[in-house]
Amino acid sequence: MSVIRTICVYCGSGPGTDPAFVAAARDLGQILAENRIRLVYGGGSLGLMGAVATSVLDHGGEVTGIIPEFLTDREKKLNRAQEIIVTLDMHERKRVMFERADAFVALPGGCGTLEELFFVLTRKRLGLHAAPVIIVNQRGYFDPCLQMLERCVSENFMDARHGRMWSVVGGPEDVVAALGAAPSWSEADAKFAVP
Numbered sequence: 697m698s699v700i701r702t703i704c705v706y707c708g709s710g711p712g713t714d715p716a717f718v719a720a721a722r723d724l725g726q727i728l729a730e731n732r733i734r735l736v737y738g739g740g741s742l743g744l745m746g747a748v749a750t751s752v753l754d755h756g757g758e759v760t761g762i763i764p765e766f767l768t769d770r771e772k773k774l775n776r777a778q779e780i781i782v783t784l785d786m787h788e789r790k791r792v793m794f795e796r797a798d799a800f801v802a803l804p805g806g807c808g809t810l811e812e813l814f815f816v817l818t819r820k821r822l823g824l825h826a827a828p829v830i831i832v833n834q835r836g837y838f839d840p841c842l843q844m845l846e847r848c849v850s851e852n853f854m855d856a857r858h859g860r861m862w863s864v865v866g867g868p869e870d871v872v873a874a875l876g877a878a879p880s881w882s883e884a885d886a887k888f889a890v891p
Contacts, residue, residue: 700828700875702760703728704736704797706812707744708805709771717804718747720834724803724868725751731872732757736796738789739763739780740771744803749774762792790815799828799875803868804837813841820861820881828878829862830871838864 711718721744728735728748735752738745739761749759759777764785767773773780783789790812802813819825831838842864848854860879865871 700733700798702734702736702797703799703801703875704793704816705748705801705803706805706809707737707748707803708809709738709740709745710743710806711747712744712804714835716835717744717837720832720868721745721747721803722751724748724801724832724871725753725757726755727868727872728752729755729757733872734758734760736760736762736793738771738793738808739773739777739782740767741774742772744805745771746774748803749777753777760796762789762796764789794819794825797827799830799878801830801832801871802838803832804834810841817861821858826881828875830874830878831862831864832866832868832871833864834867 705724707721725735725748729752735749735757737749740746740763749761752759753776760779760781761774761777762781762783763771763773764783768782781792783792794816800816802809816829820829833839849856849859861881863874863878865874
């Protein structure tokens with residue numbers, strides 16, 4: 697695995713109902729800063745997005761925020777970030793976040809977070825990248841999503857080897873170790889087709 701210098705974190709622009717989600721976002725931010733891993737994220741200052749980015753900055757780390765123009769007020773663009781990229785739309789935001797990252801981490805969030813997670817999984821499945829994808833299943837938040845992925849395998853829409861495209865951890869303290877232990881993913885894996 698190549699050296700991970702930049703991680704894209706997908707997470708909610710709201711805090712959710714469980715304070716543990718915000719605490720985990722803050723913990724992840726501190727961990728990234730302490731490991732000198734730059735954060736790439738959605739650019740807002742609210743919710744889990746704001747918590748992870750602010751924590752990175754508070755602990756001396758570096759942040760790149762990528763936010764569409766129409767969300768700069770709604771999600772309260774984080775002006776403290778060392779780099780802010782304002783995109784034309786959500787599609788460009790997603791593309792630039794993808795291009796800037798060496799690995800991807802999903803924290804709890806809504807439909808945007810899920811879309812971004814499945815965007816990188818689909819691209820990995822198609823052989824367009826081989827970067828680690830880590831799902832932080834804090835308090836079982838992603839259990840239904842993971843069950844759906846298992847259903848895709850059991851119904852033969854995916855092969856069991858496709859389950860190697862992501863790793864699941866219970867909390868932010870396990871993310872860095874999971875990056876080092878992420879299963880390899882090759883072009884041959886991507887070309888494997890379900891009969």
